[in-house]
Amino acid sequence: MPASSKADVTAALVALTGQGEHPILVTADGDRITGTWSTNMAGQPSGGGVILLGSATWNWHVTLLDDGMWKGSMSAKNWPDSPSFTFNSGWVSGPMKQVLADHGWQRRPNPFTRAWRTLTGRR
Numbered sequence: 316m317p318a319s320s321k322a323d324v325t326a327a328l329v330a331l332t333g334q335g336e337h338p339i340l341v342t343a344d345g346d347r348i349t350g351t352w353s354t355n356m357a358g359q360p361s362g363g364g365v366i367l368l369g370s371a372t373w374n375w376h377v378t379l380l381d382d383g384m385w386k387g388s389m390s391a392k393n394w395p396d397s398p399s400f401t402f403n404s405g406w407v408s409g410p411m412k413q414v415l416a417d418h419g420w421q422r423r424p425n426p427f428t429r430a431w432r433t434l435t436g437r438r
Contacts (some may be wrong), residue, residue: 317419318382318418318419318421319420321346324414324415324418325343327418328341328343328350328377328411328415329341329342329343329413331350331411332407334410335406336372336406336421337403337406339352339406339407339410347377347378347379347380348377348378348410348411349373349375349377350374351373351374352372352376352406353370353372354370354371356370367374369393370393371393371394372391372394373389373390373391373402373407374389374391374392375387375388375414376389376390377389377391383421384423385420385421385422385423387422389404389408394415400403413436415420
């Protein structure tokens with residue numbers, strides 16, 4: 316199946332906002348799409364006995380490359396050492412990976428795999 320356009324897959328990813336059992340916020344900035352899960356941490360103790368302020372957020376970033384390929388990364392903000400909540404990164408990355416696959420997009424192999432394929436003549 317050929318990959319759908321960047322515009323189509325971006326729209327489908329953004330449409331994930333607020334959906335499912337563990338709602339996420341999906342935003343797009345050009346070819347970079349970010350899925351964010353957040354929880355209010357105000358007043359909760361951290362592992363070091365410090366009272367937390369604001370929200371803890373976990374982001375999964377997808378960059379749409381050429382030829383139907385994508386690469387992913389993650390970042391977190393205000394994440395406690397011993398969270399007093401349950402979280403699974405698949406709540407964010409799972410639905411987004413499914414949309415990418417459903418639209419014919421494939422994850423770009425990591426640098427080691429690309430180098431190995433070049434050395435062995437397998438592309």
